[in-house]
Amino acid sequence: MQRRLFLFLFLGAILPLGTAKSATNDAGVVVPREVISLFNGRDLSAFYSWLVDYHREDPLRVFSVVDCVDGAPAIRISGQIFGGLYTRQQFAHYKLVAEFRWGLATWGSRTNAAKDSGVLLHCTGRDGNYFSKTFNGPWMRGYEFQIIQGGVGDLLVLGGYEPDGSVIQCAATVTTIKDRDGETVWASNGKAEEFQSGRINWWGRDVGWDDRLGFRGRQDVESPDGEWTRIETICADDTLDYYVNGQRVNYASRLSHKAGRLIFQSEGAEIFFRKIELHPLPAAK
Numbered sequence: 001m002q003r004r005l006f007l008f009l010f011l012g013a014i015l016p017l018g019t020a021k022s023a024t025n026d027a028g029v030v031v032p033r034e035v036i037s038l039f040n041g042r043d044l045s046a047f048y049s050w051l052v053d054y055h056r057e058d059p060l061r062v063f064s065v066v067d068c069v070d071g072a073p074a075i076r077i078s079g080q081i082f083g084g085l086y087t088r089q090q091f092a093h094y095k096l097v098a099e100f101r102w103g104l105a106t107w108g109s110r111t112n113a114a115k116d117s118g119v120l121l122h123c124t125g126r127d128g129n130y131f132s133k134t135f136n137g138p139w140m141r142g143y144e145f146q147i148i149q150g151g152v153g154d155l156l157v158l159g160g161y162e163p164d165g166s167v168i169q170c171a172a173t174v175t176t177i178k179d180r181d182g183e184t185v186w187a188s189n190g191k192a193e194e195f196q197s198g199r200i201n202w203w204g205r206d207v208g209w210d211d212r213l214g215f216r217g218r219q220d221v222e223s224p225d226g227e228w229t230r231i232e233t234i235c236a237d238d239t240l241d242y243y244v245n246g247q248r249v250n251y252a253s254r255l256s257h258k259a260g261r262l263i264f265q266s267e268g269a270e271i272f273f274r275k276i277e278l279h280p281l282p283a284a285k
Contacts, residue, residue, distance in 0.1 A: 029090045029259045031280075036094075038087065038262075038276040041065075041073040050127050051083035051266070052138050062266050069101075070228070074274040077117065077266045080107050082138040084120070084263040086127070092259035095279040096121070096233040100147060102225050103270030106213065110268030114149040114215045115225070117271045120158070120263035121145065121235060122255065125168065129160035139263055141170055143255070145233055145242055146199070147271070150215040152222040152229065153202035153242050153249030155186070157195050169196040171256040172240070176200060180207045186250045194254070202242070202249035221247045228274070236281050 022030045030036075038046045043065060049058040062078045063085050069076075077085065102115050110116060123142035130139040141160030146152065159169040175190040185201045206217025214225065221244045223229040234241040238258050242250035264273065 025092075027090075027259070029092045031092055032094045032278045033280050035280070036278040038278065039075055039273065044075065044085065046089075047085040047087055047264075049083065050086050050138070050263075051081045052128070052136060054081065054083075055127065055136075066272070069272050069274060072274055074272040075264075075276075076103070077264065077271050077273070078103075078105060078107075079110075079117070079266050079269040079271065080105075082265075082267055084139055084265045086123070086140075087262045090124075090260050091262065091278060092122075092235070093237060093281055094235055095281055096145075096235065096262070097230070097275065097277045097279060098232075098273055099228050099230050099275040100271055100273050101223070101228045102149075103272060105270035107268050112213050113211050113268070114151075114213060115269035115271070116149075116267045117147040117269060118156075118265045118267065119145045119147065119231070119233070120261075120265065121233060121240065122170070122257040122260035123263050124257060124260040125160045125162065129162070130158050131160075133161050133165060135161070138267075139265065140261065141168060142257065142260060142263070143170060143172065143240060143252070144265075145231060147231070147265075149213075149222075149225070150209045150217045150220060151202065151205055152220070152231070153244045154205065155200045155202075155240070155242065155250045155252055157197055157200075159197060169256075171196045171254070172252040173254040174200050174250075174252045179205075183207075188251070200250065200252075202244075204249070221245050221249065234281070 120142040123140035128135040128137040130137040144156035146154035177187040204219035232243040238255040
């Protein structure tokens with residue numbers, strides 16, 4: 001009996017965590033069954049780094065773990081070089097819950113611009129396939145949950161190159177209206193339209209938005225600079241449902257891509273993440 005108990009405990013200690021918390025389909029895509037914490041508070045083992053020109057090397061430590069930000073460990077993304085933290089695994093049918101706050105540093109062409117980052121969802125293809133035939137781009141094709149001062153919750157649709165030089169576009173259907181300046185804005189009662197590129201603004205984005213450091217719109221729901229903001233994305237089957245601090249801000253359906261990696265962007269501004277969790281959803285119909 002003692003030997004059996006020892007063997008059980010030993011196997012439980014060495015089996016991958018995902019075996020209990022997730023199911024993996026034939027394509028190698030993980031569907032969470034329990035909450036999966038992508039940040040364990042110690043290291044970046046759930047991710048690999050990707051940077052323009054440096055690829056999977058990170059000599060400037062753009063990505064790191066800091067011991068204490070507001071009393072707890074956090075992932076630091078310096079923003080110094082464009083790229084991202086790519087999840088090692090691909091995921092589908094989950095609710096992403098993440099908390100971020102801005103740091104102080106800004107870099108290069110975005111030194112005096114609105115602090116900018118984002119989370120890419122359902123990313124597929126070769127590393128760096130976005131905007132680069134030579135696969136030296138910062139990201140992959142996918143759908144972006146925009147994180148930018150004044151625009152947290154915008155939805156961007158990104159395509160990406162294949163090795164033969166062709167481009168595979170992502171597609172999503174969104175109900176929209178046009179604002180005063182003719183920009184596309186999500187509206188639950190708007191006209192349904194398919195997008196294969198471009199940005200769909202969250203419903204309250206200020207029509208006077210300006211790409212300048214510290215911009216804040218009248219209706220912004222993200223927390224003030226220096227405070228933590230909670231973002232949630234419900235990735236249920238072929239839909240995306242975006243929330244910022246508990247308020248619904250954007251929605252898309254009829255996605256062409258329903259699974260893939262997540263990418264946490266480095267885009268010219270220092271940003272911290274202290275929570276990155278994937279929550280299970282009811283089984284897809």
